[in-house]
Amino acid sequence: MSPSRRPSREKRPRPAVPEATVARLPLYLRVLTGLADDGVETVSSDTLAAAAGVTSAKVRKDLSHLGSYGTRGVGYDVDVLLDRISARLGLTEDRGVMLVGVGNLGHALARYGGFPARGFRIVALVDADPARAGELVGGVEIRPVVELERLIEDYQVTIGVICTPAAAAQQVCDRLVAAGVTSILNFAPVVLSVPDGVDVRKVDLAVELQILSFHEARKRPDRSAEPRIRPAAPGTLPLEGAVGALSPDGATGSRPELRTLATEGRTLGIAPAERGDAEPAPTTAAGTEAVMRLATGSEGS
Amino acid sequence: MSPSRRPSREKRPRPAVPEATVARLPLYLRVLTGLADDGVETVSSDTLAAAAGVTSAKVRKDLSHLGSYGTRGVGYDVDVLLDRISARLGLTEDRGVMLVGVGNLGHALARYGGFPARGFRIVALVDADPARAGELVGGVEIRPVVELERLIEDYQVTIGVICTPAAAAQQVCDRLVAAGVTSILNFAPVVLSVPDGVDVRKVDLAVELQILSFHEARKRPDRSAEPRIRPAAPGTLPLEGAVGALSPDGATGSRPELRTLATEGRTLGIAPAERGDAEPAPTTAAGTEAVMRLATGSEGS
DNA sequence: GACTGTGAATCTCTTCACAGCA
DNA sequence: TGCTGTGAAGAGATTCACAGTC
The missing domain is CATH 3.40.50.720 (NAD(P)-binding Rossmann-like Domain)
Incomplete structure (x- = not known):
């Protein structure tokens, strides 16, 4: 058989919604649901974009893949969009x-x-x-x-x-x-x-954290290299190197003008969990060898 | 300092590792860790690619962003890669x-x-x-x-x-x-x-599930509409095309020929979970209202 | 005037394919 | 011969910008 993968067969009957768009539809859906709950009946791509943290151009292009359900000069009908997106995501039948x-x-x-x-x-x-x-x-x-x-x-x-x-x-x-x-x-x-x-x-x-870590590393080159300015610390921080007083300026991070709606990093991710209680160090902790060791669970079937 | 964000502003001091690559580094890291544990000392881009579920070209290009740490005709030194990737991800200091x-x-x-x-x-x-x-x-x-x-x-x-x-x-x-x-x-x-x-x-x-749902919807147009053809066959798959019942042997499902390494939906992932004891229920369970309510935390101040 | 829908330009990521080195 | 490193081609996704409609 044709070894084609995701893109199904070898024909393309539908306009085919781009993957990137598919990944954003759930986001719009969530925002729209909130708007509907608030009694809002129409939204412009700008408003929807702001609430979803994306650009309005993206919203328009994304929605255009579902068909032309907007009204020029007015915007989109919230209920109609909810309906169309739900349908496209196959959420009509739970x-x-x-x-x-x-x-x-x-x-x-x-x-x-x-x-x-x-x-x-x-x-x-x-x-x-x-x-x-x-x-x-x-x-x-x-x-x-x-x-x-x-x-x-x-x-x-x-x-x-x-x-x-x-x-x-x-x-x-x-x-x-x-x-x-x-x-x-x-x-x-x-x-x-x-x-x-x-x-x-x-x-x-863990992957999500590692990706964040990458960006952290760019922002703060290498704290462990600097001399630590840590006096006596309360908690039992088992931290070793770390510490490099960052500018405590921080101020109140609530200045709309200064912020940008967080652009979704990429996608999802979610959580992990490990065994019940005190999780002992990974089995082969012996090695002094650095960084990793996938602490994958134990247990088989 | 210049507040440039991710795509930096007008200068590009470093070669800058592409975001897509950054997202895959953790994946390689995990695979490499496993290889190191098994005592493997070198890997070819092909092997690494197979284990990570990506193409070898991607692996090579990704790794090339970290520098030339491979040896033509041989492959990459596992430890060196572990070291380089960890460093780039800023994992050296926990x-x-x-x-x-x-x-x-x-x-x-x-x-x-x-x-x-x-x-x-x-x-x-x-x-x-x-x-x-x-x-x-x-x-x-x-x-x-x-x-x-x-x-x-x-x-x-x-x-x-x-x-x-x-x-x-x-x-x-x-x-x-x-x-x-x-x-x-x-x-x-x-x-x-x-x-x-x-x-x-x-x-x-929920977004992840919705994305899967979208693809489900393509695969199975609309079950609720059709009369269910459910006889009572055990291994029957209601699938339309695809999926030739794999050996239910369950054994160590490892038949590369029949399968395709799952192409990462988008990001990567990990996360196991194991038993654990009963958890206390989240406080605010009340609201039956719509869509969201991250059942996680317990109330915000 | 406000806002959608969309072609075209741009940018990013992926894939190809091959030259170059061990 | 085996495999890396990479320029170049190709595919997607994003952004631009504007014509079209209410």
């Missing part, structure tokens, strides 16, 4: 989501109350630890992993969220896919391999 | 991170044991609910929000993670910035406005 791995993070996600309102419902929770079966989290009962296939079938799940330790992720992914899931949100620190037709999005908090 | 809003998500993040290994340490936890002060999470004590400024000063925090409800996010952000934080990871569903020089990255799980 999709069932299965979450695998109810650890720290999985637990937090399962309890996140914002999903239903955003069009999703976690209909099934699965965990490898049989002892947890029966436990209720966010109103949904945790089921043993053996029931994974049956649950997907029963609830017609098409989206799976993997919150398992890295070691179990690929295996879980395989089962999800084999059972019919075609979209996966992966929180495990591994690159999942999936057959064509299956979409995977990855979220990694 | 940065203190403050997390604000210890609700569901914040709790999960605070307990995530993978950060230290990735170069970060949560040195301070702050929550608006004074009743929680003193509580230990992941080995760090929760402090009342009034101490935010002092803690940032004491621990020389430069990166802040916001896990508060949407309503409190901007306020918290302002305080973080005023106190000297220059990088923020925002989990609240709002667009934060910050002054120039401050970087913000946003993470929104």
